[in-house]
């Protein structure tokens with residue numbers, strides 16, 4: 309630390325003269341500004357005035373856990389992240405916070421680490437750090453995939469621990485083994501919960517060509533023990549007023565140390581909470597670019613929207629009827645008490661931070677089979693004014709001007725909500741009782757996501773007849789269904805969402821739901837055709853899933869992914885041209901931002 313500081317003093321003398329010139333490895337003002345010019349800031353700040361003092365106190369404790377998770381997530385992705393941030397903060401201070409370093413601090417926040425996504429969609433360090441590692445901080449930095457593969461090949465018994473969703477892989481050096489044993493000794497609770505681990509580590513012969521894995525609870529012992537304590541404090545505060553939520557927090561606090569999420573997941577998915585909810589844990593694997601198996605920390609504090617959640621529960625009363633109305637035979641029994649709620653985001657941390665509109669967890673199939681999954685609809689993202697404004701513009705440049713006003717804030721909200729419920733309806737196994745993933749393979753996601761999109765649109769008419777939607781809402785949901793399929797670029801086949809959206813777009817054009825006008829470069833929506841065309845496409849999708857016919861699936865995808873520069877290209881270009889922002893940075897009122 310001392311060395312860095314004197315070095316920084318030198319920097320500050322040399323560089324403060326020129327003001328904006330930073331030491332080597334730090335992006336110039338020009339470079340950072342180019343990205344920030346394309347970045348929009350969105351504030352999430354739901355009204356917390358109806359909450360009790362206990363609930364507000366609990367939120368504070370939870371936010372403290374969130375901050376710990378934020379740091380853990382950055383370390384999971386880049387081992388050098390926190391160090392590089394500290395150096396940047398010192399540099400910023402020593403230069404009296406010029407725009408150049410302030411910009412880099414914003415870039416760090418935006419990218420949750422020292423590597424930026426550029427305007428050319430490339431990944432590049434903007435601080436003096438090494439290039440990004442595919443395995444982040446979860447595998448040894450000096451180990452190649454080939455080396456790990458070979459090791460796993462000759463040590464198959466270590467496969468399950470090394471590729472476990474919540475372990476860190478290490479080289480079996482004497483130093484690493486000793487350091488892990490020291491941690492176990494320092495925190496007896498871990499030694500107690502992971503009794504075998506101590507024996508295993510003690511028996512291990514150091515060999516730098518060998519590897520072993522330790523649970524996150526050991527690898528991140530101090531921050532997770534601190535998180536456990538804070539979760540228990542929040543649980544104690546809410547014990548009387550919200551016993552089920554309090555119980556969930558207590559269970560989850562123990563999970564963080566046992567590295568086993570079953571009790572917390574069960575309490576989370578089956579619990580009935582009052583005003584608050586909280587996503588706590590390490591669940592999604594998107595950031596593991598080496599093996600795609602390691603999960604990353606995420607944390608969200610959510611405030612329930614009781615009216616919307618109640619309305620939704622009423623609509624869930626029709627869920628079997630809606631299932632029976634879908635265009636296929638062999639209907640199934642649907643669980644009516646699906647765990648689903650509509651929420652405002654109070655604060656997002658780590659892997660959960662971003663513009664995602666809904667969360668469904670847990671992923672581990674054993675627990676989701678045993679206890680179900682919970683759906684969290686993120687309302688203040690879905691209804692965020694800046695996001696809505698830019699998505700409205702995409703729609704408005706694509707359709708006839710008089711239809712541009714059909715899309716309102718409700719459209720995307722309900723379309724997304726029923727997309728999530730749509731995953732529960734329709735075909736879930738083939739006629740031969742096989743898993744859809746296993747039979748349709750890489751096509752499975754395309755059909756599953758398209759089914760969910762189409763179910764959402766298909767049931768809208770029936771829900772309007774039942775009084776759940778107004779006529780205006782129905783029209784807005786239909787408009788949102790069209791906005792959903794628009795593309796600003798020709799999708800790659802490896803993008804399942806965009807591919808299935810393009811397929812819908814083409815099917816709608818072919819079947820007269822959409823009509824393209826070459827002169828204006830815009831489309832007309834024929835609402836009178838809407839339900840029928842959706843019905844026709846949904847029939848086809850459900851049939852392909854039920855037959856489990858991979859060849860038919862491939863053919864159908866091939867048939868409906870055509871891209872015509874004179875049609876799709878024109879609309880894509882018009883959309884691109886009106887898009888001012890490429891990146892979005894979220895800030896949170898509950899964090900004093």
Ligand SMILES: [Zn+2]
Pocket residue numbers: 727728731757760
């Ligand atoms: Zn989906």
